[in-house]
Amino acid sequence: MKDQVVLRIITKLLVPFMLVFGMYVIAHGELGPGGGFQGGVILAAGFILYGLVWGKEDLHRFLPRSLTDLLAAGGVLLYAGVGVATMLMGGRFLDYAVFNPSHPGDGEALGMLLVEYGVGITVCTVMVTIYDMISEPEDLV
Amino acid sequence: MFEVLLTDMVLLTLAAILAIAVISVRNLLSATMLAGLYSLLMAMIWQNMNAVDVAFTEAAVGAGISTVLLLGTLSHTGRRTKQRPAVNWGALLLVGITGGILIYGTLDMPRIGDPNAPIHTGRVVQQLAQRVGKVDANGVHTPWEYNSMANQGEHFEEAQAGEHPHPEDDFAGHSPNTVTSLLASYRGYDTMYETAVIFTAGMALVLLLRRREEGADELLHDAKKGRDVA
Known part of the structure; x- marks a missing residue:
């Protein structure tokens, strides 16, 4: 689709807003509707749209496969790591309140936010990976 | 409405x-x-x-x-798709029976917006009112302890009053978004394993398909080389 000027320009204009909205949905997850899964999927939709119009090589240029693999594992690790951190700090697994014993609500907000980041990172990178694997390799077409 | x-x-x-x-x-x-x-x-x-x-x-x-x-x-x-017979009577019968059972099941559900529905009267209300986490400044450590306090009556008010240690803390110790507080706090384990499932799915796909794709790249490379040699 590289010769479609309108599609390319519109995509380039649209993708940053999709990415920012995805970040907003993840970061605002513990307060408003949304959260890690939805935000991650919106982020992934932005990347996939870019990959669809500009080709997989361009997508790999700023989101290489090594990075998506690393981040997919890193998201799960972040989630589990928060749980382990709460245990090390004397609480139970995923007992976020120990992050701020004098004000447990803030500790919970922090813990949930970190956990949402973990979910968002993993979901986004795995969705991009699935797209990457399923879509047609261009040099074979 | x-x-x-x-x-x-x-x-x-x-x-x-x-x-x-x-x-x-x-x-x-x-x-x-x-x-x-x-x-x-x-x-x-x-x-x-x-x-x-x-x-x-x-x-x-x-x-x-x-x-x-x-x-x-x-x-x-x-x-x-392949051409198939327009109607598969056995499948239609099965779908009809399943749908009928599901519709029969909805007859027991309360009317939408009914204020006397269990979701508005049962222990869900108490759970919404309580702190999401398990540690509380008043020595209330677990949701069930909190529930028992709520059932006793007068201590409930004290416990709730103690829940506002910070006047600007608009969510008073728990996330105002019920869905998130359920997913990330009450059912944090569930959500963690769901994330792990997504990760596993992605990695399985990588292991199955990327190797084949790399193989295809090598094939293409060999083919190009062969063409160059020829």
Whole structure:
């Protein structure tokens, strides 16, 4: 689709807003509707749209496969790591309140936010990976 | 209220029409597009029910990503289904029975918006009122301890008063978003393993397909080399 000027320009204009909205949905997850899964999927939709119009090589240029693999594992690790951190700090697994014993609500907000980041990172990178694997390799077409 | 009902009826009718269209279209490309439209309609229906979370997910996953993935799959396979008999009577009977049982099940559910429904009277209300976590400044450590205090009456007020240690703390010690507090705190384990499942799915795909793709690259490379040599 590289010769479609309108599609390319519109995509380039649209993708940053999709990415920012995805970040907003993840970061605002513990307060408003949304959260890690939805935000991650919106982020992934932005990347996939870019990959669809500009080709997989361009997508790999700023989101290489090594990075998506690393981040997919890193998201799960972040989630589990928060749980382990709460245990090390004397609480139970995923007992976020120990992050701020004098004000447990803030500790919970922090813990949930970190956990949402973990979910968002993993979901986004795995969705991009699935797209990457399923879509047609261009040099074979 | 009437507008909401009317919108719901129009949207649901359209959704039913689209669902029938999806299964009756022979061209798989059209079926994929219609399925995407169906998801978009469902997202509007969820939004109409104030379920913004679900609407988000439906629009992003159903209408967006799964359409792309189906299209990707279609590029590997054919675009047309095999000709099959128009009606499979056994399957229709099975679907009819299952649907009938499901509709029979809904007869026991309370009317939408009924203030006496269990969701508005049972222990869900107490759970919504309480702190999400397990540690409390008043020595209330667990939700069930908190519940027992709530049942005793007078101490409940004290416990609630103690829940506002900070006047600017607008969510008073727990997330105001019920869905998130349930998913991330009450059921943090569930969500963690769900994330692990998504990760495992992605890695399985990488192990299965990337190796093959790399093999294909090598084949292509060999073919090019062979052509150069020739």
